[in-house]
Amino acid sequence: MITSSRLKDWCECISLLSHHLYRVCVSVQKTMSLRFFEGAKQAKIYAAVRPRYSDKVFDLIFKFCQGGSGKFKLAVDVACGTGHQSTLPLVGRFEKVIGLDVSEQQLKQAPKNVANLEFRQSTAEHLSFLDPNSVDLVTAASSFHWFNMPEFLTEVERVLSPGGCLAVYTYGWPSLRESGAKEILEKFISTYLAEFYHAGNLMSIGGYKDVKLPFKDSQRDTVTLEMDWTVEQLCDFFQSTSVWQKRLKVFPDCDSLNALEANLRRFYGWSSEDEHPRLTALFSVAILLGRKPLE
Ligand SMILES: C[S@@+](CC[C@H](N)C(=O)[O-])C[C@H]1O[C@@H](n2cnc3c(N)ncnc32)[C@H](O)[C@@H]1O
Secondary structure (H helix, E strand, C coil): CCCHHHHHHHHHHHHHHHHHHHHHHHHHHHHHHHHCCCCHHHHHHHHHHCCCCCHHHHHHHHHHHHCCCCCCCEEEEECCCCCCCCCHHHCCCCCEEEEEECCHHHHHCCCCCCCCEEEEECCCCCCCCCCCCCEEEEEEECCHHHCCHHHHHHHHHHHEEEEEEEEEEEECCCEECCHHHHHHHHHHHHHHHHHHCCHHHHHHHCCCCCCCCCCCEEEEEEEEEEEEEEHHHHHHHHHCCHHHHHHHHHCCCCHHHHHHHHHHHHHHCCCCCCCCCEEEEEEEEEEEEEECCCC
């Protein structure tokens, strides 16, 4: 005979178990995502081959900041990686810049001896070393999709100064201008990479289209990056991604990348003597900006 109090106990137990299971899943998922960028070799490839964001991206962000408190005292670049892509461009505009990342290996590759720049190891969700209302700009480049978003956004709300801004931005897969070459790239991505997508990859590839920052004052922009690359740089880019790292665990070879290069050589008519043929890789950067109210 099941009494109503036993039924209540069971329900509480099931609810506790499912909550616990949810936390375990979240923590496993986070651990997996963080490890994509952990190795020393991965960090070196990352620093060398990832595209730098253009001035247009930073001009947009700085203009948005100007429209808020107009203060440029402290900027914090969260999940900065090696700091070359998303942190360094802030130092000319802010009195002080802090880059932080959870990965020690990424931080080891960071630029040293820049007077107003410091790096520290920390997660995006725990910014307790920062005082409330103390940061004029928080940035998260190609990383927001790996975070526990509610926890991160709560911390951002706490540390931003009145009128301070949050900028989250990301790019998806590269594209090529010529339609035949574009098709070759798309086929490579759908055949060899798509099955290894993580939910975070899908968010980023989709340009954060379903993300809405919790600020009344917010805007969304897109900037196209044009990378003048050799075909090897394009292949190296793919190798620097979390998706490729996942693929490597199942298929530890680069045959698909060699085939991509061969197909592009055929399409563009590059001869085998042409060792480092160049192309223009296009990246669409989605930028989401939000501003804390001035009072
Ligand atoms: C794709 S890289 C982006 C690096 C750099 N911001 C850029 O734009 O090139 C993602 C970085 O996020 C870091 N990361 C992932 N989850 C994190 C978290 N919860 N807190 C801090 N860093 C995190 C990884 O260690 C990695 O360096």
